[in-house]
Amino acid sequence: MNASSLILSLGPFQGITDAPFRNVFKRHFSGIDKFYTPFFTGIHKEEHAKNLQGEEIDPKCNDVETLTPQILSTDADEILRFARQCQQLGYKEINLNMGCPFPRVANKKRGCGLLPYPEKVEAMFEAVFEQIGDMKFSVKCRLGYFSPDEIEAILPIFNRFPLSELIIHPRIGKQLYKSEADVERFKALTPYINAPLVYNGDIVSVESYCRINEIINDGPSTPSTGSGTEGSGTLINHFMLGRGILANPFLAEEIKNDLADARGVADARGASLQGKTERLHNFVLDLYEDRLHHAGGSPKVLGRMKELWSYLMNDFEEPQAVWRKIKKINALKEYEEAVEEIFKNNNIIL
Numbered sequence: 001m002n003a004s005s006l007i008l009s010l011g012p013f014q015g016i017t018d019a020p021f022r023n024v025f026k027r028h029f030s031g032i033d034k035f036y037t038p039f040f041t042g043i044h045k046e047e048h049a050k051n052l053q054g055e056e057i058d059p060k061c062n063d064v065e066t067l068t069p070q071i072l073s074t075d076a077d078e079i080l081r082f083a084r085q086c087q088q089l090g091y092k093e094i095n096l097n098m099g100c101p102f103p104r105v106a107n108k109k110r111g112c113g114l115l116p117y118p119e120k121v122e123a124m125f126e127a128v129f130e131q132i133g134d135m136k137f138s139v140k141c142r143l144g145y146f147s148p149d150e151i152e153a154i155l156p157i158f159n160r161f162p163l164s165e166l167i168i169h170p171r172i173g174k175q176l177y178k179s180e181a182d183v184e185r186f187k188a189l190t191p192y193i194n195a196p197l198v199y200n201g202d203i204v205s206v207e208s209y210c211r212i213n214e215i216i217n218d219g220p221s222t223p224s225t226g227s228g229t230e231g232s233g234t235l236i237n238h239f240m241l242g243r244g245i246l247a248n249p250f251l252a253e254e255i256k257n258d259l260a261d262a263r264g265v266a267d268a269r270g271a272s273l274q275g276k277t278e279r280l281h282n283f284v285l286d287l288y289e290d291r292l293h294h295a296g297g298s299p300k301v302l303g304r305m306k307e308l309w310s311y312l313m314n315d316f317e318e319p320q321a322v323w324r325k326i327k328k329i330n331a332l333k334e335y336e337e338a339v340e341e342i343f344k345n346n347n348i349i350l
């Protein structure tokens, strides 16, 4: 695969990758081709649902060509209301979250909690596809909630419908985000999936991207059974980045630079550690100012900045020392001073 055929997307993170994050990220870093909103819920009205009025989805604040709004729902009517309103705003695709593992969601048969119930998924998809028209509909899921075998019963249903994309994070819900993503299991599924397939999970460095890509695309492929129910087994060229890019915002451009064989003569912006420190520092400052501006100067922005720092701390030689400085902060001034101090006195290791 070359750099131009590779698609990298930024996975949605509730409480982190909102519109200010996405927009500031785009000003400071490159390499991401597609974005997804963190999930929406509670679309109660046919028109102008309250939570579809803000900057999170407003086309004035977002690029409708590269952003896919996501919904967490099991109600076909609600999904259709969401699709229609997103379409009116100019979006071309919506994504259904069938991956959220948190017990308060999954225990209600929502998110990945829906995966053990193929008959429910089928009824919901029938109702959605009957009326969704030309709005594209994609799905983000796991291998299952209780067991990785659950996906086997769900795939024939996914294959019955023209999903615009299927993003699979090869963990089960009960694992939450712990232990390793099962890349081999993902690979074994690839010949049996009709929709354009996206891999998500544990890409934290150029090396891990290369390793995962090699397993998925270069290893021996499962032979076709000729039953006509399996997909074409084509190259997987779309990878969704998650916690790896929250920790290292240079990750997408590093992967693409590496593919373009530009390592070492890298893009001057990312070449030196000092250059990277400056870029990371500017990004963090810009994001904070943007959030503060949108929040009318309220200290509530600290929650989201701290959440991001729980990943960014890993960029520094002594992550725990950095985290200790950030986690206890509850005033804006303290935060501003701590960030300056961190960048002045701590080496980054990216």
Ligand SMILES: Cc1cc2nc3c(=O)[nH]c(=O)nc-3n(C[C@H](O)[C@H](O)[C@H](O)COP(=O)(O)O)c2cc1C
Pocket (backbone or CB within 6 Å): 011, 012, 013, 014, 015, 037, 038, 039, 070, 097, 099, 100, 140, 169, 177, 181, 200, 201, 202, 203, 240, 241, 242, 243, 244
């Ligand atoms: C705090 C947190 C919030 C998340 N919010 C969402 C979300 O709103 N929608 C979604 O599809 N996935 C969500 N995810 C999952 C990530 O998008 C991604 O699939 C996951 O981190 C696995 O990828 P990774 O191993 O590369 O991190 C969230 C994950 C975390 C840790």
